[in-house]
Amino acid sequence: xxxxxxxxxxxxxxxxxxxxxLVESFADWQKDELAVLRPDERDRFRMLLEREARLLDQxxxxxxxxxxxxxxxxxxxxxxxxxxxxxxxxxxxxxxxxMEDRIYRLRTGYAWSQAPKSRTxxxxxxxxxxxxxxxxxxxxxxxxxxxxxxxxxxxxxxGWCGHRFVRSAHRWEIEVRQVNLIDCDQNLRNPSIVL
Amino acid sequence: xxxxLTHARVEHAAELYDWDELxxxxxxxxxxxxxxxxxxxxxxxxxxxxxxxxxxxxxxxRNDDYITVRLGLRPIILLRDSEGKxxxxxxxxxxxGTTLCRKDKGSARIFxxxxxxxxxxxxxxxxxxxxxxxxACDFKDAKFxxxxxxxxxxxxxxxxxxxxxxxxxxLDYLGAITKPIDEWLDRQPKGKIAVCEANRLxxxxxxxxxxxxxxxxxxxxxxxxxxxxMENRQADVANKGMSYYKASPDTAxxxxxxxxxxxxxxxxxxxxxxxxxxxxxxEGPAPGSEHYQHELRRRFGARAEEILDLASSEPVNINVFxxxxxxxxxxxxxxxxxxxxxxVTWYGTAVVDEDGVLDGAVDQINALRMRTQExxxxxxxxxxxxxxxxxQRGLACQEDEWVYMHRGLGIPGRVKTDADGIVTxxxxxxxxxxEYIKEWKxxxxxxPRLVVQREx
Numbered sequence: 001x002x003x004x005x006x007x008x009x010x011x012x013x014x015x016x017x018x019x020x021x022l023v024e025s026f027a028d029w030q031k032d033e034l035a036v037l038r039p040d041e042r043d044r045f046r047m048l049l050e051r052e053a054r055l056l057d058q059x060x061x062x063x064x065x066x067x068x069x070x071x072x073x074x075x076x077x078x079x080x081x082x083x084x085x086x087x088x089x090x091x092x093x094x095x096x097x098x099m100e101d102r103i104y105r106l107r108t109g110y111a112w113s114q115a116p117k118s119r120t121x122x123x124x125x126x127x128x129x130x131x132x133x134x135x136x137x138x139x140x141x142x143x144x145x146x147x148x149x150x151x152x153x154x155x156x157x158x159g160w161c162g163h164r165f166v167r168s169a170h171r172w173e174i175e176v177r178q179v180n181l182i183d184c185d186q187n188l189r190n191p192s193i194v195l
Numbered sequence: 196x197x198x199x200l201t202h203a204r205v206e207h208a209a210e211l212y213d214w215d216e217l218x219x220x221x222x223x224x225x226x227x228x229x230x231x232x233x234x235x236x237x238x239x240x241x242x243x244x245x246x247x248x249x250x251x252x253x254x255x256x257r258n259d260d261y262i263t264v265r266l267g268l269r270p271i272i273l274l275r276d277s278e279g280k281x282x283x284x285x286x287x288x289x290x291x292g293t294t295l296c297r298k299d300k301g302s303a304r305i306f307x308x309x310x311x312x313x314x315x316x317x318x319x320x321x322x323x324x325x326x327x328x329x330x331a332c333d334f335k336d337a338k339f340x341x342x343x344x345x346x347x348x349x350x351x352x353x354x355x356x357x358x359x360x361x362x363x364x365x366l367d368y369l370g371a372i373t374k375p376i377d378e379w380l381d382r383q384p385k386g387k388i389a390v391c392e393a394n395r396l397x398x399x400x401x402x403x404x405x406x407x408x409x410x411x412x413x414x415x416x417x418x419x420x421x422x423x424x425m426e427n428r429q430a431d432v433a434n435k436g437m438s439y440y441k442a443s444p445d446t447a448x449x450x451x452x453x454x455x456x457x458x459x460x461x462x463x464x465x466x467x468x469x470x471x472x473x474x475x476x477x478e479g480p481a482p483g484s485e486h487y488q489h490e491l492r493r494r495f496g497a498r499a500e501e502i503l504d505l506a507s508s509e510p511v512n513i514n515v516f517x518x519x520x521x522x523x524x525x526x527x528x529x530x531x532x533x534x535x536x537x538x539v540t541w542y543g544t545a546v547v548d549e550d551g552v553l554d555g556a557v558d559q560i561n562a563l564r565m566r567t568q569e570x571x572x573x574x575x576x577x578x579x580x581x582x583x584x585x586x587q588r589g590l591a592c593q594e595d596e597w598v599y600m601h602r603g604l605g606i607p608g609r610v611k612t613d614a615d616g617i618v619t620x621x622x623x624x625x626x627x628x629x630e631y632i633k634e635w636k637x638x639x640x641x642x643p644r645l646v647v648q649r650e651x
Contacts, residue, residue: 005485009429014483015490019562078392086562088392089543092573093566095482101425105574110420112585113577151584185299187397187538190584192577 007096013071014095019086022073025164026082026178029130029139036129036138045140045165046127048172053122053144056194061103064194065096069166069173074099076179076195091184091191102194113192118150120193126160136167137175144179148193157195158182208236208639218636220629221601225590227635228401228598234534236639241517242267244643245457246348246355246368248519248528249273249283251542253352253389254300259317262300265530266344266356272296273354276317277304283344283356284319285647295341306341319343320650342647351380352387353519353526358645371617372458375513379521383505384552388544390526391565394572397538398580400587402517402531405539406631408579409514409527410451410459412622413602415440418582422575426479435479436508439466445621449510452627453618457516457634459627464510472500474507481506481566487559495556502556505546506563508571516631524568535587539580543568600628 005012036042048067055064068074076091077083085093094102105111126143139162146157164176179195181188211232217224227233247266250273254262261274263286270286272295286294288308295306295315305322307314312325319341324334344356348365350373355365362368369376380386398405408414415437416423423441427433439447448465467473475488487506491499508523520527530538543565548557590598603609603624610620620626 010485011480011482012486012489014566015486016559016562078394083392085565086558087545087565089394089565089568090392091394092569093482097480098482101428101480101574104428105421105425108421108424110424111578112418112421113581115581185395187395187540189397189399190577190581191396192581 007071008100009097011095011097014073018071018073022075022176023084023086025132025137025139026162026176029132029162030128030141031130034130034132036131042127042129044172045129045138045163046124046142048165048174049124049127049140049142049161049163052174053124057120057122059106059117061106061194065099065103067174068096068099068177069168069175070096072096072099072174073176074179074194075176076181077184079185080180080182082178082180091181091188106194111192113190116151118148118193120146120148122146132164134166138165138172139163140165146193146195150190155189159184208240211236214636214640218632219597221604222597222599223632225593225596225598227632228403228587229534229590231534233639234401234531237531238267239645240638240641240643241635242531243645244357244359244362244638244641245517246357246362246365247517248515249347249354249356251352251388251390251526252281252349252354253547255281257302259302259304260300261296261303261317263296263298266358267531270294271344271356272306273356274303274317278318280318281347281349281354282317282319283347284317285342287342288313288315289321289339289341290324315341318650337649337651340649342649345646345648351376358647359643360646361644368456369515370456370458371454371615372456372460372513372515375460375462375511376515376521379509379511379513382509383546384548385550387547387549388524389547391543391545391561393543394541394569394576395538396541396572396576396580397532397536398583399536400580400583401535402529402537403635404583404586405529405537406514406517407600407628408583409520409522410461410512410627411625412440412444412449412451412461413625414579414582415444418579419575421578422571425574426570429480434477436477437463437510438477439463440622444623447622449622450619451622451624453630455616457631459514459631461512461514461622461627462510463512463622467510470500471497472503474509475500475503478507478567479570481563481570483563483566487563490559491556495554502553502560503563505560506567508567516634523571524564525571537583539576541568541572541576600625600632604629 074094078091123145124142128141130139143160159181162178165172166175249264255275258279261272264271264273272284272286290313293310314322316322321339347356426435449463452460513521518529524544526542528540545561603620610626612618
């Protein structure tokens with residue numbers, strides 16, 4: 001019998017197969033002929049992205065995590081091309097457990113890089129939805145601008161996101177979120193918020 | 196150099212302060228972290244005068260490969276020329292001073308200045324000047340060749356450079372710290388690693404705050420409390436990561452050692468069970484931990500443990516003055532930007548298995564090793580950097596002048612010096628800070644002869 005592992009407790013799904021599929025699905029996916037034109041479908045994904053941005057601005061991390069598939073990845077590459085996470089370290093490459101670690105740490109009260117906490121507002125725009133080779137998966141590209149205030153001033157983080165959504169029984173879940181900062185390969189000051 | 200100005204500047208620098216007044220036995224003056232004049236002097240007397248880490252040979256594996264780095268504030272093209280020789284060229288056109296190369300890395304036989312089209316071979320030699328008949332000079336004069344570091348040398352893949360004609364040989368400069376460097380390398384197959392991108396961070400604070408911290412065993416449970424709580428949140432026994440600092444770190448077998456020339460070493464290995472799998476047993480959870488552990492144990496049986504250790508952090512901090520650290524599996528590089536801004540880059544390293552001694556496990560162990568390496572910069576270093584920034588803010592209090600580094604000082608029998616001059620003390624001791632800052636003080640009072648070299 002197949003053992004069912006709780007991905008909050010142990011990490012079995014981050015394996016060769018996941019890496020291979022991830023690298024494949026994030027290569028060359030923004031093709032005009034795959035763009036979804038139906039306004040209602042584009043609206044649906046745009047609303048999901050806006051909700052995610054709002055939950056992160058409001059530090060409502062439990063609800064944010066609940067938007068993700070059980071086995072999910074939050075990936076911030078350290079190179080503009082995304083790189084190969086099997087062979088390169090990323091700014092971060094979190095599975096569900098490490099996403100929960102990240103939130104747990106922020107909540108300890110001893111994460112000095114976030115004490116006091118940053119205040120953020122996020123703008124999401126240029127949302128484009130793309131079909132994939134699976135009828136229950138969509139890739140979504142969006143641009144973002146995060147205004148972040150902390151201690152001595154306001155700064156701006158910008159870039160674009162690639163979300164891979166998968167359809168579960170009753171909703172679209174985020175399976176992978178790739179956050180591409182425009183300055184991802186430069187030295188970053190206090191990159192301690194969830195992007 | 197300009198005789199008159201150079202002389203005046205050296206005289207001025209030497210008289211800038213009474214250095215004994217700034218650096219005391221137990222404390223240092225805030226100005227060493229805040230004064231732009233001291234910072235400017237450090238760019239020659241420290242970052243010009245000692246061997247400074249520039250990069251790793253795996254970043255320029257083939258002839259004509261280059262990366263752009265800095266020596267202090269000087270932009271440098273670190274390259275392997277078309278003949279295979281490693282050089283550190285000033286990234287500066289000899290015509291008008293324009294940088295010749297603006298990319299972080301690449302491959303080039305020729306660098307052509309974007310401004311007026313002067314072009315140079317990757318040896319630094321001037322190749323061609325547009326419309327030369329407009330010049331009366333002889334372009335064969337060596338002064339038109341790109342200036343470069345007179346001395347570039349590697350120690351087992353780590354490339355260092357200096358402008359100081361009188362500096363000791365690199366091997367002599369490194370001295371006793373080569374032993375821990377060798378041990379750090381030799382736990383990998385054939386003693387080899389390859390750099391594989393980086394976690395790149397910066398902070399608004401003086402560079403020495405990072406070097407002070409690099410051997411500091413006192414801050415761990417306080418500055419990294421959130422990390423220690425996080426990585427042990429699901430552990431049956433809270434022994435993950437640096438948990439051994441929690442109870443009574445000064446009675447633990449780990450220790451700090453000052454190894455001369457400003458180098459120091461924090462050895463935490465004695466805290467870890469010396470057995471195959473000992474490191475893996477205390478490694479915090481990472482994406483893929485359980486899968487790869489299961490997979491490797493299934494394939495390799497008992498031998499899997501030593502393979503898993505390669506994905507685990509080596510519990511050492513090997514700090515080579517002024518800008519290079521090996522810790523965990525990272526190469527950490529400190530890069531001063533200004534008196535109150537510093538880049539801290541954590542280069543990841545991968546295992547290289549040229550002879551296949553890992554029987555095909557190298558890709559899997561690297562996939563896991565990438566994830567273990569992302570942990571500390573994300574959940575540990577960011578908090579240190581926040582604390583360094585807050586030191587810099589605190590040091591704006593001009594009337595409160597002193598910064599202390601006297602932990603362990605004056606306690607009989609605590610700090611020991613052996614016959615080779617190596618100073619050891621318990622893990623939380625600040626003896627390494629007191630020792631390296633003496634070396635810093637000596638350098639700040641010295642008058643190094645800095646020179647550049649040009650191809651003939």
